[in-house]
Amino acid sequence: MVKQLEDVLGALSDxxxxxxxxxxxxxxxxxxxxxxxxxxxxxxxxxxxxxxETAGLLRHRKEGRTRICTLxxxxxxxxxxxxxxxxxxxxxxxxxxxxxxxKRGR
Amino acid sequence: MVKQLEDVLGALSDxxxxxxxxxxxxxxxxxxxxxxxxxxxxxxxxxxxxxxETAGLLRHRKEGRTRICTLxxxxxxxxxxxxxxxxxxxxxxxxxxxxxxxKRGR
Numbered sequence: 001m002v003k004q005l006e007d008v009l010g011a012l013s014d015x016x017x018x019x020x021x022x023x024x025x026x027x028x029x030x031x032x033x034x035x036x037x038x039x040x041x042x043x044x045x046x047x048x049x050x051x052x053e054t055a056g057l058l059r060h061r062k063e064g065r066t067r068i069c070t071l072x073x074x075x076x077x078x079x080x081x082x083x084x085x086x087x088x089x090x091x092x093x094x095x096x097x098x099x100x101x102x103k104r105g106r
Numbered sequence: 107m108v109k110q111l112e113d114v115l116g117a118l119s120d121x122x123x124x125x126x127x128x129x130x131x132x133x134x135x136x137x138x139x140x141x142x143x144x145x146x147x148x149x150x151x152x153x154x155x156x157x158x159e160t161a162g163l164l165r166h167r168k169e170g171r172t173r174i175c176t177l178x179x180x181x182x183x184x185x186x187x188x189x190x191x192x193x194x195x196x197x198x199x200x201x202x203x204x205x206x207x208x209k210r211g212r
Contacts, residue, residue, distance in 0.1 A: 009119035
């Protein structure tokens with residue numbers, strides 16, 4: 001899990017790979033479709049796809065010579081789990097609000 | 107913001123830096139206190155501290171010769187914001203559940 005989190009956060013630190021993940025959120029895509037908005041060579045695109053695949057964020061199947069990629073969202077849930085204990089820092093403290101209004105009501 | 111997300115995710119991809127962030131969640135710490143559980147040289151520790159500082163996750167103040175570090179949680183909220191549109195993939199679809207029970211009730 002720790003190793004996975006390392007791979008996932010590393011994979012997501014790159015804007016090209018975040019763009020690919022965002023594209024896959026809308027549905028599966030061929031490697032060519034993932035490459036389309038990007039100004040880079042196909043080997044460079046494939047390298048990014050492989051990094052996402054190693055991190056468990058993407059899987060692909062072959063239909064003839066076409067590679068069709070799908071998002072695997074589970075590793076993103078692992079990131080969310082890691083973030084959860086920090087949420088108290090930026091979420092409004094509901095209990096503090098309740099206490100505030102209770103005091104005003106007295 | 108995009109640049110920041112890159113720095114933040116890159117900073118968090120390292121387990122040592124995640125451990126430092128977790129330590130700072132409990133409260134401020136000197137660099138020596140951050141270094142204590144780690145088996146690495148002080149220059150290596152300082153390098154990690156600087157990466158966290160560049161990502162905006164840590165700030166420090168000096169008291170004499172002591173550097174006291176504090177967690178800056180705001181960049182973690184930016185990661186959570188980025189994750190938000192993916193949550194539907196792993197959170198139970200409430201609307202689907204409601205529909206299911208409404209159908210049963212007919």
